[in-house]
Amino acid sequence: MAEISWISRGPLEHVLVVGAYGARDVAPGISLTEVRNFDLIQVMARRGKGAELANAAKARFGVAAPDAPKAVSASDVTLIWSGPDQFLVLSKGGKHAIDILSQAFSQSASLSDQSHARALISVTGAKARAMLAKLSSLDLHPASFPIGAAAATSIDHTGVNLWRGNDRPDGQPVFNLLVFASFAVSLWHTMLDAAAEYGVDIGFLEELA
Amino acid sequence: MRIVCPFCGERELGEFTYLGDAKPVRPAAGASEDEVFDYVYLRDNIAGAMSEYWYHGGGCRAWLKITRNTLTHEISSVEPAAGVGARQVAR
Numbered sequence: 001m002a003e004i005s006w007i008s009r010g011p012l013e014h015v016l017v018v019g020a021y022g023a024r025d026v027a028p029g030i031s032l033t034e035v036r037n038f039d040l041i042q043v044m045a046r047r048g049k050g051a052e053l054a055n056a057a058k059a060r061f062g063v064a065a066p067d068a069p070k071a072v073s074a075s076d077v078t079l080i081w082s083g084p085d086q087f088l089v090l091s092k093g094g095k096h097a098i099d100i101l102s103q104a105f106s107q108s109a110s111l112s113d114q115s116h117a118r119a120l121i122s123v124t125g126a127k128a129r130a131m132l133a134k135l136s137s138l139d140l141h142p143a144s145f146p147i148g149a150a151a152a153t154s155i156d157h158t159g160v161n162l163w164r165g166n167d168r169p170d171g172q173p174v175f176n177l178l179v180f181a182s183f184a185v186s187l188w189h190t191m192l193d194a195a196a197e198y199g200v201d202i203g204f205l206e207e208l209a
Numbered sequence: 210m211r212i213v214c215p216f217c218g219e220r221e222l223g224e225f226t227y228l229g230d231a232k233p234v235r236p237a238a239g240a241s242e243d244e245v246f247d248y249v250y251l252r253d254n255i256a257g258a259m260s261e262y263w264y265h266g267g268g269c270r271a272w273l274k275i276t277r278n279t280l281t282h283e284i285s286s287v288e289p290a291a292g293v294g295a296r297q298v299a300r
């Protein structure tokens with residue numbers, strides 16, 4: 001019988017080339033960073049259990065889960081709105097992994113482990129908005145899309161969860177993006193095309209910051 | 210055309226899929242063949258305000274019930290479709 005080995009690797013591992021990309025005569029206007037390891041759980045209220053889920057989430061995370069397009073952070077977790085009565089739980093180190101959350105929400109929600117089903121890409125830099133404006137029809141102006149704003153939307157016909165994290169220490173905005181793993185390579189190329197003219201600094205993080 | 214999703218806010222048409230007429234009501238069990246035929250196949254061709262189902266598949270994946278003027282594309286109301294299970298409409 002043939003030996004089958006499973007090699008675990010990030011969805012962008014064979015296309016992501018660390019370093020500079022695109023225009024070189026300018027300081028990079030965009031940084032693109034893939035985050036390779038994280039726990040991501042989709043939580044969806046069962047029929048009529050929205051209020052119960054909200055209470056359970058508050059008890060579990062210490063913060064209220066978002067009931068509008070927002071991302072809410074506590075010390076060790078980010079809760080990202082993904083639709084009515086549903087949200088994503090982004091964390092690391094197994095603290096909010098599926099086996100633990102499925103107990104916390106056993107009465108109120110259905111859960112699905114998306115940890116290895118999505119790619120997480122962080123877009124930042126002085127030209128981050130200019131680049132995203134080519135790809136998204138959302139208004140990402142700070143007045144319309146402040147820190148903590150989130151959206152379930154489509155970029156290049158691909159469904160994404162987009163949210164704005166805390167600004168970088170130098171004041172530049174940070175946009176985080178979750179995309180289905182099998183669409184990640186396509187979206188990655190689209191993003192590189194859109195970003196090339198601004199100069200890109202490409203990198204990855206093994207762990208969620 | 211842009212649609213204001215009650216959950217996500219204003220979005221481009223490309224994020225939505227059209228299902229069709231929201232008016233037909235499933236006949237009760239034991240209804241006549243004519244009633245079932247009408248429900249399954251016959252549709253009014255409305256020139257004016259029409260009640261329709263749309264799906265926000267490129268966003269929050271909620272089903273919406275929309276009143277759209279088929280002559281002008283003007284949308285006069287958007288609400289979550291029955292069964293969406295939403296605890297509350299966010300905005």
Ligand SMILES: [Zn+2]
Nearest residue numbers: 214217265269
């Ligand atoms: Zn929506």
